[in-house]
Amino acid sequence: MFRPLSIFVGLRYTRAKRRKNFISFISMTSMIGLALGVLAMIVVLSVMNGFQREMSSRILGMVPHAMIQGVKPLDDWRPVAAAAMKNPEVLAAVPFTELDGMLSYKGMMQPIQISGVDPAREGEVSIVADHIVQGRLDDLKPGEFGVVVGEITARRFRLNVGDKITLIVPEVSTAPGGITPRMQRLNVVGVFKVGAELDGSMGLINAADAAEMQRWQPGQVQSVRLKLKDLYTAPEVSAAIVRDLGAGYKADDWTHTQGSLFSAMKMEKTMIGLLLLMIVAVAAFNIIATLIMVVNDKGADIAILRTIGATPRQIMGIFMVQGTVIGVAGTVIGGVLGVIAAINVSAIVGWVERISGQHIFTSDVYFISNLPSELQAGDVMLICGAGLVLSFLATIYPAYRASQIEPAHALRYE
Structure with missing residues (x-):
């Protein structure tokens, strides 16, 4: 089956073992960091939705x-x-x-x-x-x-x-x-x-x-x-x-009478979402460091591809594909784990309480005795979309640098 050169080589670079294991380690940590950031955003926003639902049903029900x-x-x-x-x-x-x-x-x-x-x-x-x-x-x-x-x-x-x-x-x-x-x-x-x-x-x-x-x-x-x-x-x-x-x-x-309370809750959710998005952004932009090291590691390969006819656009596409694969994998893993955790967060907190013997939420102190959660498809799509967009943007600069490598300069000391 025919595949464009950029996709074919980019996927090969993603799967291939590198001579410098440190680069593979950085790639893995970038993927894990992105997954954890997406997971945290989904769980926290779902819990905030649950709190808002509980407050709405109790206060506005009265x-x-x-x-x-x-x-x-x-x-x-x-x-x-x-x-x-x-x-x-x-x-x-x-x-x-x-x-x-x-x-x-x-x-x-x-x-x-x-x-x-x-x-x-x-x-x-x-x-x-x-x-x-x-x-x-x-x-x-x-x-x-x-x-x-x-x-x-x-x-x-x-x-x-x-x-x-x-x-x-x-x-x-x-x-x-x-x-x-x-x-x-x-x-x-x-x-x-x-x-x-x-x-x-x-x-x-x-x-x-x-x-x-x-x-x-x-x-x-x-x-x-x-x-x-x-x-x-x-x-x-x-x-x-x-x-x-x-x-x-x-x-x-x-x-x-109650509008200011719910406006404050909405503002709080927005601000916490932006703060958590910074975690996703940090993990996504770790891809920049990963790809820059990959470009340095693959300088000779890039030069050879250029000498046999690969265009700068194709070289740029190779590394954009590689960085995007890392971003997609991290986002998908974080999204799946986040959805599972958000659906079962009440059971997880109950299990922690049973194991530790301590009640995290007691009715004598808090208005609720469990941790509510409401998973909204719009939040999941927005979070995963933000992770994918940030991951894609993080690939542009390293890929551009790779496309500007001159074959003669790269092969001079090979």
């Missing part, structure tokens, strides 16, 4: 994807919910009231964000019912002023189901100060744990109790909470619903 609020409390939330459900991106719409206050218990205080919910419908838009560790969400009965608090809050105050705690909320008044505190005694009926900072900053009460605390009419709520198919479309979807409803309504969504 906070509203979007809210449709009235300029004043909604007397009847159902027409607003029905209008929202006409949008194909909306999966569910339930009543919702939100107020900020301070929890007080035995002289200790902490700020908290209280959500007034309908326990019967909350499961349509929230994951809280699946993360109750004490009590039940259904125990939030209207008129009983029950509260479900997070696990961090319960641990900080040493609360158990049945304890009573005081909620202090600001109330606008005609007094000279303008705002006076209002206190309400709440009964702890449950504790939830989602494994995020919301465990220490969020609480749930019945929407009817929230209306009474706000001195609203029975049945009034602050807004309608929406669950969306794609939470990243929340600003557009909520704005479209408000336009259809007309004046007297405004939209809010999770990007206003």
Whole structure:
């Protein structure tokens, strides 16, 4: 089968034993370094994707994807919910009231964000019912002023189901100060744990109790909470619903409250990816040193090829093929091992914990008890593509130097 001269000789040089074993050693280390760099990038980015997925599912499973609020409390939330459900991106719409206050218990205080919910419908838009560790969400009965608090809050105050705690909320008044505190005694009926900072900053009460605390009419709520198919479309979807409803309504969504957190996570992934890419670049550019030594070692061979008619372009192609083969082999090996490691990283960490007897991730310290991983095909393709491109670029200069060797000069001392 016919093969171009550059490919034929380049592959022969790759397989052939060299007179200087040191050159073979450098070639091998370049390949191994490139493979390790690609492997590290795939595993680290997959773990970061896993962390982002866990945070998204836990935090954005608790906070509203979007809210449709009235300029004043909604007397009847159902027409607003029905209008929202006409949008194909909306999966569910339930009543919702939100107020900020301070929890007080035995002289200790902490700020908290209280959500007034309908326990019967909350499961349509929230994951809280699946993360109750004490009590039940259904125990939030209207008129009983029950509260479900997070696990961090319960641990900080040493609360158990049945304890009573005081909620202090600001109330606008005609007094000279303008705002006076209002206190309400709440009964702890449950504790939830989602494994995020919301465990220490969020609480749930019945929407009817929230209306009474706000001195609203029975049945009034602050807004309608929406669950969306794609939470990243929340600003557009909520704005479209408000336009259809007309004046007297405004939209809010999770990007206003949690957007900075996920922007920071995205930036962190980008920066760590760039730093790891430097490892791949160092390994790829080791190919330069390898090929320069090969060119020096093969000077006489190059001169002979030139004398029998090989063009400078063909000589350049020979060494570009040789360097590219090293890059392709390192990238493929690193990519395969990286995919295998990313898929099994949780099992690997569990095995290390069993062997060492030490827990790397404990639920008492971290929000998760295992190392999550989410392998994305786009990341693998981008990493392997970057490795191949850098490897190819690293071959250009040594190959160009080889093409400029003059036969008479190379053969003078042979």
